[in-house]
Amino acid sequence: MVIFYDEDCILCKRFKQALQLIDSKKQINFRSIYDENVYLEYPQLTFEQCEQEIHMLSEGKVFKGGEVIQELLKVIPGVKKFAWLIEKDSSKSALDAFYGQINDMRGMQKKKCFRCGSKRKRHYHEGEL
Numbered sequence: 138m139v140i141f142y143d144e145d146c147i148l149c150k151r152f153k154q155a156l157q158l159i160d161s162k163k164q165i166n167f168r169s170i171y172d173e174n175v176y177l178e179y180p181q182l183t184f185e186q187c188e189q190e191i192h193m194l195s196e197g198k199v200f201k202g203g204e205v206i207q208e209l210l211k212v213i214p215g216v217k218k219f220a221w222l223i224e225k226d227s228s229k230s231a232l233d234a235f236y237g238q239i240n241d242m243r244g245m246q247k248k249k250c251f252r253c254g255s256k257r258k259r260h261y262h263e264g265e266l
Contacts, residue, residue, distance in 0.1 A: 139168055140168070140192075195212075
């Protein structure tokens with residue numbers, strides 16, 4: 138499975154790091170949405186779509202947004218113990234709402250740096266990952 142993430146987003150980088158820690162079987166490959174080769178290798182994706190929300194490709198199927206979280210809950214051993222969270226439709230709705238809030242924060246962070254307040258376009262502070 139491949140997760141396409143925004144390497145300029147601190148939230149996305151932290152999410153990637155957390156998944157790498159619990160992915161003991163190394164099932165997930167991570168690709169930056171800024172890598173132009175991604176869109177040549179995976180023509181079903183566009184930069185515009187991937188910039189809007191997280192995307193994952195697994196077994197030829199594209200998952201996006203909250204669907205990615207739901208699929209990870211089913212597959213990754215370290216995350217699997219939380220699979221009970223998606224057993225009911227109300228839980229799936231809650232996960233989608235949670236993802237929506239995180240994605241909204243990500244959008245705000247991309248527009249304005251939380252740390253210094255400046256408008257940002259791929260800008261970093263010393264010591265950031």
